[in-house]
Amino acid sequence: MSEQDRKVxxxxxxxxxxxxxxxxxxxxxxxxxxxxxxxxxxxxIATVLSLPxxxxxxLLALRAELRQRREDxxxxxxxxxTNGGSNRARRPxxxxxxxxxxxxxxxxxxxxxxxYWFLGGQDDLNVTSDVGVSRGSDLADGAxxxxxxRGRDSGLFSPPQRDNLAVKFSLHNxxxxxxxxxxxxxxxxxxxxxxPVNPNEPAGSARSGGEVVLDxxxxxxxxxxxxxVSMEDKECRVDLRLDxxxxxx
Numbered sequence: 001m002s003e004q005d006r007k008v009x010x011x012x013x014x015x016x017x018x019x020x021x022x023x024x025x026x027x028x029x030x031x032x033x034x035x036x037x038x039x040x041x042x043x044x045i046a047t048v049l050s051l052p053x054x055x056x057x058x059l060l061a062l063r064a065e066l067r068q069r070r071e072d073x074x075x076x077x078x079x080x081x082t083n084g085g086s087n088r089a090r091r092p093x094x095x096x097x098x099x100x101x102x103x104x105x106x107x108x109x110x111x112x113x114x115x116y117w118f119l120g121g122q123d124d125l126n127v128t129s130d131v132g133v134s135r136g137s138d139l140a141d142g143a144x145x146x147x148x149x150r151g152r153d154s155g156l157f158s159p160p161q162r163d164n165l166a167v168k169f170s171l172h173n174x175x176x177x178x179x180x181x182x183x184x185x186x187x188x189x190x191x192x193x194x195x196p197v198n199p200n201e202p203a204g205s206a207r208s209g210g211e212v213v214l215d216x217x218x219x220x221x222x223x224x225x226x227x228x229v230s231m232e233d234k235e236c237r238v239d240l241r242l243d244x245x246x247x248x249x
Contacts, residue, residue, distance in 0.1 A: 124162075124246050124247065125162060126244070128242060128243075128246075130245075132149075133146070133227070137239050138174055140236070141231040141233075141236065144227075145240065146224065147226075147242070157219070157222065159222055160216040160247060162247035163248075163249050164217070164247070165216050168211040168242075168244040169186065169206075169211075171184050171186070171238040173238055174239055178236050180238055183233070184236070184238055185205055185229075188202055188203050188225055188228075189225070189226040190216065190224070190225055191225075191226070192219035197215075
């Protein structure tokens, strides 16, 4: 079989499996939506998976090159590779195999580390029901409120049980008129052990429906979080609600 006939045959085999492409696209989109729904946890999972996926892609490419190399060698032995790919300079098969084993070892190591983190690491703590806002109703531009443990007057965690705090919140318009929620922004300031962290720069900011991730890793005794509401329309009034609050490493 000539090189051109072989390529035509491969394309025909690929065309017979056309249904795999939309299936893979739908599955990828569904998995992406699932990760987005997990919020900060989904971001961590995506980071862990990125290395094994990259290594797997390299292994598949290397497998295709090894297969092509074997076919060229067979064609050369049968005398049919005079003008084909057998005359092209290629890496020795032994070198390609060594690289394949290195990639396989790296993939095993990455997957093992990911499993250790996923199974042996500390679980996320959903503390939504334990955290409230000191005064979250009828907030005007410039309002300053504090995230507090329910049942306490001030303070949030003493000390935090994880290094990061993910806060997903929403704003709700209480004014009769005005486009308040869409243009409003909430900035978050963090203090650890009673000392502000970067008081002139917010630790995170987002609009309604967004999520901020705050670093609490430096806290040894306590951590507190202040939310500052900013709106262009001074007549606007909004309620601040915490949709999901998660502590994680």
